[in-house]
Amino acid sequence: MQWTRDSWRAYPIKQHPVYPCENTLKENLERLEKLPPLVFAGEVRQLKKSLAKVAKKEAFLLQGGDCAESFENFGANNIRDMFKILLQMAIVLTFAGGCPVVKIGRIAGQFAKPRSADYEELNGVSLPSYRGDIINGFEFSEKARIADPKRMLEAYYQSATTLNLLRGFAKGGLADLREVQRWNLGFVKKSELHKQYEDLSEKISSALAFMEACGINANNTPNLREVSLYTSHEALLLPYEEALTRVDSLSGDFYDCSAHMLWIGERTREIDGAHVHFLSGVKNPLGVKIGPSAKAQDIIRLSNKLNPNNEEGRLNIIIRMGADKIASNLPSIFKDLKKEGLDLIYSIDPMHGNTVKAGDFKTREFDKIMQEVRYFFEVAISEGVYPGGVHLEMTGQDVTECTGGASNVTMQNLQNRYETQCDPRLNADQALELAFLIADLLKRARK
Template structure:
């Protein structure tokens, strides 16, 4: 079938809301179609060029951010702290890992979430599941859980504001390497971790002073004071994605201008379904989550559907199997894929396969997260695959959602600051600790 931006409607689709007022839905989508793009084709092409370097083993991908963005918790402080955390992690990976880092945030569009059940029940009351603020409300009430198309407009404007602030931070001085000491979020609890970051910061400062003595300064070298942070989200709500799809006036190519990169989740990656079909027609870099049930043939078929020209930087396969399953499932997949000559970025999502329950809370154990990361690197290198990135759910706030790690969150202390509206996130302590551990693995992988 010839691809058009609405031809996905001819395919089976999963994880979509049912709107009660179709007229209102169409009015909202018509309005969205007339609004400016959130990102620009040139930015998307720049990201693809950087991801090409990852595919060629010359860089490493750091992708991370909120599980699901919130209308209620939206604010400049949260965006700033997420930006600073990405910078901290990237500088650790760059300096200790010895390679350029491509930074992609789960921000400015990560509003829709797939759910394991269409309904949830509380005290005998059954209501539609919460599917993210772009679709319905978090509160457990009939009114809140009714899908409301007007939420797409609010998601658009929050995304636009977030992007505006990210661009300002990236180019306006906050990313200056001379400010590396000030990127500390101020609540690192583990003295050893803070000392480790301070030591690295001091080495960077000394290197900058040497460069300045040689005439290389922030004034004449923009790369010392500016950076690029790209945006990404799961392209789940296809009416919204369709409305923000545009034809680039310079190239004539089609881009989904809701984000620089889009990904497809494990639940919606069916080859003959709507999500694969829709994203096959846009030029953005794409990701696909791969769970423990996948086979090598599944990944080869996905690559043929989404990257038939085998372009480097186009496709990111995001492994999410869980620490208990990755060792038995991934080696034979990578063994077969290593023979195919596919230009694919392989990254690890160690969060989704390691979700467990502690009392009434969903949580993730830091040790399990780190275990899956280590095994991903070991398996990749043993099978001739470059471990090209990491994909994390994290926040710059001092939350207590994942147990263990530098901040020593316990099952009993989860209730102290459990703020996520969906899945548990690493706090800044845990994310930075993970970055130091990953940096050593990246260095080994690049040497190999």
């Protein structure tokens, strides 16, 4: 079948909400189609060029952000703090790891979440599962759990506002390397990580002073005061993605203008499914989550479908197997893929395979997260594959959702600041600690 914006509708689809009124859905999608794009084709092409450097082992991909953005917690301070922790992690990886970093946020569109069951039960009452604020409400009530197409418009406007603020932060002075010490978040200053980050900041300041003495400064070198931060989300809600897919006036190609990069989840990566078909037709860089059941042949088929021209920077294979399975599953996959000569980026999502229940809470152990990252690097290096990135669910806030790390979150104090609406996230302290650990692994991988 020839690809069109709506040809995905002829394919089997999973994780798709049921809207009670088709006319209301159609009306809201028509409104969405008339709104301006959230991102532009030129920005997307620039990201692809940067990701091509990752594929060539010349850069590293840092992708991170909220598990699921929410309408209720939306605010400038949360966006600013997410921007700051991404900057902190990137500077650690760049300076300590000796590598340029491509920065992509799970932000300005990460509103839809796949669920393991269509319904959830509480106190004997069964209601449709919460699927993210773009679809229905988090409150456990019959009214809130109805899929409401007007939520797509609210998600669009929140994304537009978020992008506007991020662009201001990226170009308006907050990203200036001379401000590196001011990027620190208040609660991180209280931790043992503060000295480690402060030492790195002083080294950067000394390097900048030397460069300025040589005539290189923020006034004549924009890279010292500006950054490029791109957006991404899981392309789960295909009516929304279709409505924001536009034809680029310069190239005539289709771009999904809801984000710079889109990814397909582990639950929706069927080669003959609607999600793979839809994303095969847009020119954005793509990611695919790969779980423990995957074989090399699955990745080869996905690559042939999503990246038939074997373009560098087009396709990111995001491994998410769990600390207990990655060491046994991944080596054979890398061995088989190396024979194919595919231009792929390989990154690690150490979050989703390490979720456990702790009473009424879901949590993730920091040690398990780090163990999966370490195994990913070790297996990749031993198989002659470049470990090109990391994909994290995290926040710039001082939450208590994942146990362990320098912040010493325990099972007993999870309830102190457990604020996620879906999956547990690293707090800024844990994210920064992880960045220092990855920087050491990255130095070894690049030797």
